[in-house]
Amino acid sequence: MVDPASHPALELDERVHQKTRLALLTVLDEAGRADFPYLKKLLGLTDGNLGRHLEALAEQSLVEIQKGHEGRRPRTWAAITPQGRTALAAEMNVLAELVQRFRSTRGEHP
């Protein structure tokens, strides 16, 4: 059966786990920062959806919104923070543990 004390799914971080937030953080972990049109296009998000999830991540200090200009055009970037990198790495460790546990269970009881 199942060992209650150690089930890795219990350790998933809800600040990070939601699909769109996990997608945003993994992209920003790769790119460092990215502007809004790029993120919208990459992840197929509406303005509202992107804004809502970035705001939630910024409230938790996991991303930072940066405003600036490129030439005369105003641009807005989202950048991952050190806390964001730490939270994402922790989530990835839990996901890796979940996958490993899933695969070993399937292997034992196919």
Place this chain on the structure above:
Amino acid sequence: MVDPASHPALELDERVHQKTRLALLTVLDEAGRADFPYLKKLLGLTDGNLGRHLEALAEQSLVEIQKGHEGRRPRTWAAITPQGRTALAAEMNVLAELVQRFRSTRGEHP
């Protein structure tokens, strides 16, 4: 930068990905089926929370609710369906890909 066409986070299955549902499905994948008090205790859920997520999973045919008796005592189990096992395995493949991509990106740009 990032290759839009292949980002694995886009393939996460929202029917399965939410933390409590992923926890329930992984437990049921290991145990086959489990009764409500066991799931509540294992995952630290309220009756309402457990019921709501099991109902959502049952609506998608990913779990099946089974009612029966043990001696004279009525019991209710949740059991994972073949569709549930398939959806969970697909989700685990995406998670494994995400973890692998995360780790290789970190390795290249520490």
